[in-house]
Amino acid sequence: MTANLTTILSSKTKQVEIYRSRPTVMIGERINPTGRKKVLAALQAGDFDIVRQDAISQVAAGAVVLDVNAGVPGADEPALLKKLMQMVMEVTDVPLCIDTADPEALAAALSVYEGKPLVNSVNGEERALSAVLPLVKEYGAAVIALCMDDDGIPETPEKRLAVAGKIIERAGKLGIPPEDVVVDPLALTMGAESNAGRIALETTALVVKEFGVNVTMGASNISFGLPDRKYINSTFIAMAIHAGLTCPITNPMVSEVMLAVLAADLAMGRDEYAMNWIKAYRARNKK
Amino acid sequence: MSRLYERLSTAVLEGDAEKSPKLVQRALDNGLGPKEILDNGLVPGMNEVGVRFKRGDMFVPEVLMSADAMKEGLELLRPYLAAAGAKLIGKIVMGTVKGDLHDIGKNLVGMMCEGAGFEVINLGFNVEPEKFVEAIKEHQPDIVGMSALLTTTMRSMGYAIKAIEEAGLRDQVKIMIGGAPVDAPFADRIGADGYGSNGPAGADLAKQFVGA
Numbered sequence: 438m439t440a441n442l443t444t445i446l447s448s449k450t451k452q453v454e455i456y457r458s459r460p461t462v463m464i465g466e467r468i469n470p471t472g473r474k475k476v477l478a479a480l481q482a483g484d485f486d487i488v489r490q491d492a493i494s495q496v497a498a499g500a501v502v503l504d505v506n507a508g509v510p511g512a513d514e515p516a517l518l519k520k521l522m523q524m525v526m527e528v529t530d531v532p533l534c535i536d537t538a539d540p541e542a543l544a545a546a547l548s549v550y551e552g553k554p555l556v557n558s559v560n561g562e563e564r565a566l567s568a569v570l571p572l573v574k575e576y577g578a579a580v581i582a583l584c585m586d587d588d589g590i591p592e593t594p595e596k597r598l599a600v601a602g603k604i605i606e607r608a609g610k611l612g613i614p615p616e617d618v619v620v621d622p623l624a625l626t627m628g629a630e631s632n633a634g635r636i637a638l639e640t641t642a643l644v645v646k647e648f649g650v651n652v653t654m655g656a657s658n659i660s661f662g663l664p665d666r667k668y669i670n671s672t673f674i675a676m677a678i679h680a681g682l683t684c685p686i687t688n689p690m691v692s693e694v695m696l697a698v699l700a701a702d703l704a705m706g707r708d709e710y711a712m713n714w715i716k717a718y719r720a721r722n723k724k
Numbered sequence: 725m726s727r728l729y730e731r732l733s734t735a736v737l738e739g740d741a742e743k744s745p746k747l748v749q750r751a752l753d754n755g756l757g758p759k760e761i762l763d764n765g766l767v768p769g770m771n772e773v774g775v776r777f778k779r780g781d782m783f784v785p786e787v788l789m790s791a792d793a794m795k796e797g798l799e800l801l802r803p804y805l806a807a808a809g810a811k812l813i814g815k816i817v818m819g820t821v822k823g824d825l826h827d828i829g830k831n832l833v834g835m836m837c838e839g840a841g842f843e844v845i846n847l848g849f850n851v852e853p854e855k856f857v858e859a860i861k862e863h864q865p866d867i868v869g870m871s872a873l874l875t876t877t878m879r880s881m882g883y884a885i886k887a888i889e890e891a892g893l894r895d896q897v898k899i900m901i902g903g904a905p906v907d908a909p910f911a912d913r914i915g916a917d918g919y920g921s922n923g924p925a926g927a928d929l930a931k932q933f934v935g936a
């Protein structure tokens with residue numbers, strides 16, 4: 438097994454270290470209008486209260502990093518993304534994960550960020566590699582590498598591993614060290630493809646064994662289109678943590694998922710004296 | 725006889741891809757017309773799937789199984805439909821636009837259009853604007869159907885329409901679009917001719933386009 442690498446992210450005042458023997462780092466997914474009609478409508482109306490609220494409550498629920506996405510159809514994404522980030526930085530002090538498919542918006546966001554953010558994301562497509570990686574290097578950020586490329590999303594863990602390897606190598610050529618590449622094995626929808634979960638888990642294990650890098654996942658996708666999603670999500674996230682997931686992008690306000698993460702950390706020996714588990718229990722039962 | 729139609733509908737609804745062609749065969753053996761089998765058996769089954777999915781009573785894996793059952797039945801039926809001279813009322817080229825891999829809904833709409841009497845050429849998913857252009861040149865369809873399920877790929881529909889315009893083919897086809905984030909005002913904005921919210925609506929729209 439390769440040595441486990443440490444990814445460091447920071448805000449102006451706070452540093453977060455991600456590595457395999459510490460508790461799982463929750464990246465809060467809620468600041469994202471995609472598929473959230475209420476947020477979309479609020480942003481379109483220029484109402485940002487919901488964003489501030491989402492930032493505060495996710496951190497209170499245990500998010501250590503916050504994902505910020507400004508994908509509003511028809512909006513000026515660079516401007517909106519900057520605005521959302523500023524909003525979030527006003528009310529919280531956690532590092533941010535800058536979530537955009539638009540290189541121009543990414544550049545704008547990086548230019549105003551103070552600290553070391555996580556960029557979400559690059560993939561193995563030639564166009565993405567050459568647009569995103571130089572920005573990541575220029576601003577000294579870390580980056581999420583999606584295991585897909587010009588040929589689409591590979592169906593086997595081995596092929597996904599190969600895409601991860603290609604991205605890590607290309608990053609290395611620009612001087613981005615492997616510890617600053619966080620791999621996303623892609624947890625697709627089990628509702629459309631029953632093997633989607635298994636493939637994500639096996640890819641995770643392969644990537645960890647081969648490269649020792651940190652692993653993230655949009656860990657709620659897995660249950661799209663199915664009923665009782667939270668039970669699927671919480672079981673899957675625990676299994677993924679065992680496989681090597683270190684920093685899931687998920688909704689920390691779903692208590693089933695949060696509890697599964699805490700229990701998985703405990704089972705993995707990453708919660709000394711079970712202090713996190715006990716603390717969370719007290720917090721839950723205080724009200 | 726109506727019992728047989730009902731059982732066929734149920735087979736589609738339950739996603740039984742083995743039973744569905746068997747029942748189609750039985751119906752044919754009983755002398756029922758291929759068009760009637762389609763209209764009274766397969767299509768109502770699929771319609772009900774759409775209703776239940778929307779209501780949250782059916783889930784994606786079940787929708788996929790139903791689509792499969794419909795497809796198996798339709799495949800067996802197709803040569804009989806052709807032989808019976810069930811005339812095709814038009815031709816549709818259909819695809820999910822560039823950057824988008826969601827093809828379940830588009831395939832359903834395609835099937836409903838086939839059910840309504842269209843020949844459907846399915847371009848698959850992640851279809852580049854130029855691919856639409858080439859397909860129009862090659863197949864000379866009456867209608868082009870585009871699907872997008874992501875807010876980030878909606879605009880690909882506009883690009884595809886622009887490419888069709890630039891190729892000088894826009895007047896030759898009607899364009900209909902659909903997919904969860906899409907609506908009628910958006911269709912207007914990007915210069916499509918219409919929007920359909922589900923399979924039956926898509927088929928109705930297509931019929932309207934060809935005046936059937």
Ligand code: B12
Nearest residue numbers: 661662825826827828829871874875902903920922923926
């Ligand atoms: C299955 C699925 C997938 C599968 C698709 C498999 C396949 N072969 O199609 C996979 C795993 C690949 C997938 C991937 C992703 N997905 Co997805 N996926 C879904 C899911 C669960 C179901 C879609 C579906 O098939 N519905 C069933 C069919 C019957 O309905 P439909 O597609 O809406 O189609 C109907 C109508 O819209 C209409 N229609 C559709 N097309 C057309 C065309 C015409 C001409 C007409 C008239 C009508 C019409 O008629 C259809 C029949 O009634 C939806 C959530 C949901 N419950 O809808 C998310 C969803 C669409 N996915 C989503 C996301 C974010 C993704 C990913 C980005 C996730 C990720 N981070 O990995 C990727 C993107 C990949 C890509 N580049 O496309 C989001 C989209 C959010 C947004 N607004 O942008 C959704 C809404 C989930 C969510 N709530 O966040 N996904």
